[in-house]
Each structure stands twice: as C-alpha cells, then as structure tokens.
Amino acid sequence: MNLAAALLLALVFGLFAYDVATLRGKGRRVLVLEALVFAGGAFFIAMPDAATRLAHAVGIGRGVDFILYPAVIWLVRESLLGRRRRLEDQAKLTEVVRAIAVLRAETIGERDHGSSRAPAQSSGSSAS
C-alpha cells in the first residue's frame, strides 16, 4: 500500500468516526448506509487492481473511471434534487411567514376614502 492510499483510508475512517461521534442516536440508519458506501470505497482504495479488473470486465478502460462515473452522476442528481427541495421549502416558509404577517397586521389611522371607480371584479386573487 502506498502513501496516498494510506492517507485516503485514514480520511475515510476519520470521517466515519466523526459522524458516529456527532450523529449518535439521531441517524443510525444513515450511518449504516454510510458504512456500506465507505467500506466499498475503502476496499477499492486498498485494492486498486480489483477496480481495474471490474472496469475491464464491463468495458471501461480505467478502474478509477469505473468508480468516478456513477459517483458524478449520482452527485449531480443529488445536487439538483437538493436544490429543488430547498426552493420548495423556501416557498412553504414564505407562505407561513406571510400568513403570520397578515394575521398580525395592525392598522394605524382610518380609511375614509373609497374608490372613485366601481369595484373591480376580482379573479379570486387575495393573500397568496
């Protein structure tokens, strides 16, 4: 095993140990999933020839490509889905904050002026 592989393995185990310490009882299932993925990663770090043999078996030239391609595809997908979820959550938060603002709105002074036009036929738009 070379120095690069040793450092990568140390990083993988270090990250996992940190997550175990910080998540504790909150995310045990996440930790299990992370353990499986990290175990697979650690295996290919320690045994790079295994990745190359697998890559050749499916027609990919380099072992590292065999791991990188699906990882990049998955990460791009997660990034886009995460962004969409963030926008949806922001829209929901906005609705809640707006509802509270409208409920608590206070009036200072009196409206003693009406419209000089006939009331418009509203198309149903109101507090959104």
Place this chain on the structure above:
Amino acid sequence: MSVAVLMPIFGDASELRPTLEGVAARAGELGGVTVFLVDDGSPVAIERADVPRCGGFRVVLARHVVNLGQGAALETARALALAEPAFDAYVTMDADGQHLAEDLVRVARAIEAGADVVFGNRFLGDSNVPAGRRALLHAARWFERAITGLRLADAHNGLRGFSRRALERLAIRQNRMAHATEITQRVSRAARELVIVEIPVSVRYSRATLARGQSAAGAFAIVHDLFDRYLFGEPE
C-alpha cells in the same frame, strides 16, 4: 382618488418617517392614501411610533418574523392591499427616501388617466445616479429586454404604478431582488391586455442607499434566482 402604496422595508428606518410624512402631505391632494408597510424581519422592528398620523393617511403595518427578501415583502403588501375594497391606484415605493412623494402623485395620476402599468424612468427625471450604478443599470436594461421582451429604459426602478386588474396578475414568487424582473415578465405576458407607460421620475441617492443598492454580486444573485425558476418552475 384613493391610492394604495405598497412599501417594503428592512433594516435602517431613519428615512421612514420623512418618507411617510412626504406621502402623508400628499394624501389630501390625492383624496386619501393607505400605505401597506411590510417590515421584512428588520433586526429592530418597525413600531407604530415610527408612523406619523394625519388625516386621509392610513398605514397598515405588517411584519415578517424572519427576513425573506424585498420581493416577498412586496407580495405580502400586495396581498394585504387586494384584500381590501378596491383602490383607484396601487403604487410600489421604497421606504428609504429614494423616491419623491410628488412622483408618487404623478404615477397615481397616470393610472387614474387610464394606464394599467406605470414604470418610473429615473434617467429622464432629476436623479443623481452615480456612474458605476448607471453602468450596472444599463446592463440590467439589456438583460431585461432579452428576458422579458419589454423595452424599458429603467428596468429596476422600485417606483411603479398599477391598476387593480394589473396588480391582480402580479403574484410575486421571487423573494429576493429578482422580483423586479419577475414583475416585468408578468407585465410583458399580459402586454396585449394592459396599457403600459413609462414616465420620468427622480431617484435621490444617499450614501446609505448606495451602500444598500445593487452590486455586481447582487446582479449575479438575480441571474442565479432567475435560472433556478427557469430550471424548476414556479413553486406550487
């Protein structure tokens, strides 16, 4: 005529009282003004004591419990205004003294005269636009034309007027500064049914307003938010 002023505010309220007093002074001239003032989660909340009292002038004060952005505050003001019996004109206006009360009157009169949408053009009025800000706004103008198809000389002026039927079409979903482009987009889509005009207005910059105004980084954030909307569509 009755006028609804939609006014978002965040942060420094030092110019709020003079701005409201300027509007209140015109209330009698217009017939009556209601300001829908939405505090967008300011660190120091806007209080009743910040609002001057005078005849024909009324303020509906609402507060976001967290900061969402100027677009969100404007949409809350819109919702509050539409929930009331109809006004003759609806005018959006900044709370920091940039916009002049006499221009509010001119915008409202343009709506009364039959326009559905009035955009203010600071370059035709008596404005002290710094060179750097002018360059940024010119770039924004070309960007807006490309995105919306509307040929406006001043794309991001916060002083705008709407008839009720135009305001009803204007649901703002962009919380932050991209709301200005969103407003223009919605107006553009309804351009065949709406009378759209642009009138000269004056914008007065102070050091404080310049510090708060749009920067290149802010422009990038606008493009980013518009791209998100293009990619993911409108929230349901």
